[in-house]
Each structure stands twice: as structure tokens, then as C-alpha cells.
Amino acid sequence: MSDTPSDQxxxxxxxxxxxxxxxxxxxxxxxRSANAEPxxxxxxxxxxxxxxxxxxxxxxEGESRRLAARLQDEEAxxxxxxxxxxxxxxxxxxxxxxxxxxPAPAGGAKAAAGWxxxxxxxxxxxxxxxxxxxxxxxRLELRKAELINQRKGPQVRIVLRGGAQxxxxxxxxxxxxxxxx
Amino acid sequence: MQPRKVxxxxxxxxxxxALAPDIQERTQEALVHFAERSxxxxxxxxxxxxxxxxxxxxxxKGYRAFYKKLRDSEGxxxxxxxxxxxxxxxxxxxxxxxxxxxxxxxxSVGVSAGPEGLRVVLQGRGGAAKPPRR
Numbered sequence: 173m174s175d176t177p178s179d180q181x182x183x184x185x186x187x188x189x190x191x192x193x194x195x196x197x198x199x200x201x202x203x204r205s206a207n208a209e210p211x212x213x214x215x216x217x218x219x220x221x222x223x224x225x226x227x228x229x230x231x232x233e234g235e236s237r238r239l240a241a242r243l244q245d246e247e248a249x250x251x252x253x254x255x256x257x258x259x260x261x262x263x264x265x266x267x268x269x270x271x272x273x274x275p276a277p278a279g280g281a282k283a284a285a286g287w288x289x290x291x292x293x294x295x296x297x298x299x300x301x302x303x304x305x306x307x308x309x310x311r312l313e314l315r316k317a318e319l320i321n322q323r324k325g326p327q328v329r330i331v332l333r334g335g336a337q338x339x340x341x342x343x344x345x346x347x348x349x350x351x352x353x
Numbered sequence: 354m355q356p357r358k359v360x361x362x363x364x365x366x367x368x369x370x371a372l373a374p375d376i377q378e379r380t381q382e383a384l385v386h387f388a389e390r391s392x393x394x395x396x397x398x399x400x401x402x403x404x405x406x407x408x409x410x411x412x413x414k415g416y417r418a419f420y421k422k423l424r425d426s427e428g429x430x431x432x433x434x435x436x437x438x439x440x441x442x443x444x445x446x447x448x449x450x451x452x453x454x455x456x457x458x459x460x461s462v463g464v465s466a467g468p469e470g471l472r473v474v475l476q477g478r479g480g481a482a483k484p485p486r487r
Contacts, residue, residue: 299442306440307403317364317435324363334356335389342381
């Protein structure tokens with residue numbers, strides 16, 4: 173099985189700007205308390221992150237389409253998808269606390285509107301970054317699914333009409349698995 | 354309304370077999386409901402943006418099943434071809450927007466970052482309050 177760089181996952185996923193995590197934390201904290209509007213440096217850094225995400229999404233889409241068209245091996249596709257999954261999990265661990273955190277409190281601390289706008293924009297970009305990784309992985313998984321279905325070829329089709337047949341199908345699968353096991 | 358006609362492709366079976374038992378159970382339940390058209394609000398069938406005729410339904414917060422919508426001589430047929438890990442990052446963002454905390458008079462909002470992520474704590478008269486429950 174080939175392991176040349178061209179067959180590898182887009183694991184050369186360009187890293188985010190160095191100070192991105194500091195940026196998220198700064199904006200998150202200040203969006204809850206800062207009276208003054210955000211200064212130019214933080215706005216510029218936030219824009220840089222947004223640009224990074226835009227370029228990342230384009231690159232990941234292109235790379236995953238290329239790999240999906242090129243790789244004809246289920247295991248290679250699965251391996252590439254797993255690598256992307258790892259990257260997604262790592263970035264998710266960094267970003268999800270900011271995505272999942274409640275918004276700024278209403279009525280209490282008075283944060284300048286600019287911080288709230290900045291936080292909202294950052295959250296959109298964070299979601300977009302994770303979605304780009306997720307969808308690139310999905311593209312590889314779907315291609316792998318196509319190859320499996322082609323390999324299995326025309327066979328008895330499993331077509332289920334209604335919930336009762338679905339239940340019966342999974343029930344008998346479990347029964348067959350138990351017999352074999 | 355007629356129940357849905359669902360085809361289980363070999364790739365779906367392969368992906369299903371790789372799932373943990375609890376997710377397999379949730380997948381079965383979801384497919385029963387999908388076939389019966391009995392829980393589309395929670396299944397949230399949606400067309401995947403950027404993919405050709407790829408639809409998904411929600412299995413759990415972190416898993417979705419994928420299908421193509423085709424037609425045969427009898428009508429629509431929903432070809433299930435994959436199930437796997439698929440987080441909805443937009444939903445995470447929207448869910449956070451529904452939870453709000455209010456700092457009252459004399460209270461402030463503290464934020465700390467720790468190994469489990471961010472904690473938002475109300476502090477004020479009478480010492481630190483408990484973090485808001487989600």
C-alpha cells in the first residue's frame with residue numbers, strides 16, 4: 173500500500189496563526205467587561221484568523237476532492253480520514269469551549285458593542301474551521317463508501333419499507349452476529 | 354403518509370458494524386423513526402452543503418447517518434450509505450446563544466480557563482456562586 177506524500181491525508185493542514193488561542197481568550201474575556209471598543213491590533217488579528225479559515229476551507233476542499241478522486245484503496249482512504257479526524261479533534265478541543273460558552277451577560281457587566289461583534293465573528297470563524305476539517309474527512313469517508321459498494325457489486329438488495337422492517341432487519345443482524353460469535 | 358422506503362447499502366453496514374453498541378442502538382432507533390416519518394423534527398434531515406445529493410439525519414449530537422435520495426419505479430428511495438462521527442458546530446454555537454447568565458447588582462462575571470475548558474462564574478455578595486448549569 174502506497175504511503176507516498178501524495179496519498180497522505182491533507183495532514184499538512186496549515187496551522188492557525190500563532191497567537192490565535194490568545195486572541196480567542198482575550199476577546200472572550202473582554203467581550204464581558206471591556207468598556208472601550210477593541211483596538212486596531214486585536215481587530216487585525218481577528219481578521220487574520222478569518223482569512224486563515226477562509227484559505228484553509230478552500231484548501232481542504234480541494235485536497236480532499238483530489239484525494240477522493242485519486243485514491244482507489246479503501247484502507248488508504250480510511251487512514252486519511254482518521255488523520256483528519258485527529259486534527260479535527262485537536263482543534264475541537266481548543267475551540268469548543270469558546271463555541272460552547274454562554275454569551276456575555278445581559279444587564280450586568282457593560283462591554284462595548286465592538287467586543288461582542290468581534291466575539292460573534294470569531295465564533296463563526298471557529299465553527300467554519302471545524303466544519304472544513306469535518307467535511308474534508310466526510311468526503312474521504314463517502315468515497316470509501318462508494319468503493320465498498322462497487323466492490324460488493326450487485327447482490328441482494330436490502331430494501332426496507334417502514335419502521336417494522338427496519339427493526340426486523342437489525343434484529344436479525346444481531347441474531348446472526350450472536351450465532352457466529 | 355406512506356412510510357419511507359430505505360435501502361441499506363453494504364457501506365452502511367460496514368460503518369454501522371464499526372460503531373459502539375450504544376450508537377448502534379441509537380442508529381437503529383433513528384432509522385425506524387426515519388422510515389416511519391415519526392420524528393423528523395429531532396432527526397433533522399438536511400441536504401449537505403457542498404456535496405452532491407448527500408443528505409443526513411441526526412443519530413446523536415455527534416453522529417449522523419448519510420443517504421442519497423433516489424427514485425425507482427415505485428417512488429422515492431432513501432439509500433443509506435454511511436453513518437459516523439459528525440459534529441454540528443453551528444448547533445453548538447447556537448445552543449450557547451440560548452444560555453445566558455445575568456450578573457446582578459454587586460456581582461461580576463469571572464472567567465477562568467482550565468483543563469476542562471472555560472468556566473463562567475458569578476461572584477458577588479456572599480461569596481462565589483455556583484457556576485451556571487447547562
